[in-house]
Amino acid sequence: xxxxxxxxxxxxxxxxxxxxxxxxxxxxxxxxxxxxxxxxxxxxxxxxxxxxxxxxxxxxxxxxxxxxxxxxxxxxxxxxxxxxxxxxxxxxxxxxxxxxxxxxxxxxxxxxxxxxxxxxxxxxxxxxxxx
Numbered sequence: 217x218x219x220x221x222x223x224x225x226x227x228x229x230x231x232x233x234x235x236x237x238x239x240x241x242x243x244x245x246x247x248x249x250x251x252x253x254x255x256x257x258x259x260x261x262x263x264x265x266x267x268x269x270x271x272x273x274x275x276x277x278x279x280x281x282x283x284x285x286x287x288x289x290x291x292x293x294x295x296x297x298x299x300x301x302x303x304x305x306x307x308x309x310x311x312x313x314x315x316x317x318x319x320x321x322x323x324x325x326x327x328x329x330x331x332x333x334x335x336x337x338x339x340x341x342x343x344x345x346x347x
Contacts, residue, residue, distance in 0.1 A: 219333045226326035227276060233319025234273055234284075237291055238266055240311060249305055265290075278327045285323030292316040 241262045251258045265287060272280025291312055299309030
């Protein structure tokens with residue numbers, strides 16, 4: 217698999233994890249297992265942090281993917297807590313763990329492969345200087 221294919225694959229996986237968390241949290245809060253607090257507050261707490269990197273992620277910016285991947289970690293921690301302590305529906309936490317892991321790893325590898333691809337592109341475009 218060449219580097220450009222890796223960039224595309226990791227970008228798709230990062231988008232899948234990112235938007236998967238958004239959609240899954242909305243379903244969880246609205247339909248599957250509504251919280252004791254008002255749904256609007258729960259949605260704001262769960263989804264507003266995800267809106268911070270939205271523009272950069274949609275544009276495929278390496279810097280945004282680099283730091284936004286770390287935004288997946290609180291969702292991972294919440295998923296672990298939900299998987300352990302929600303005895304009636306532990307699968308909710310497991311799904312959140314999977315999505316946040318996909319987002320975190322794919323964002324990290326996207327940034328890595330994108331930088332490598334950019335470096336390779338500049339090396340092929342610039343004339344080699346051999347003395």
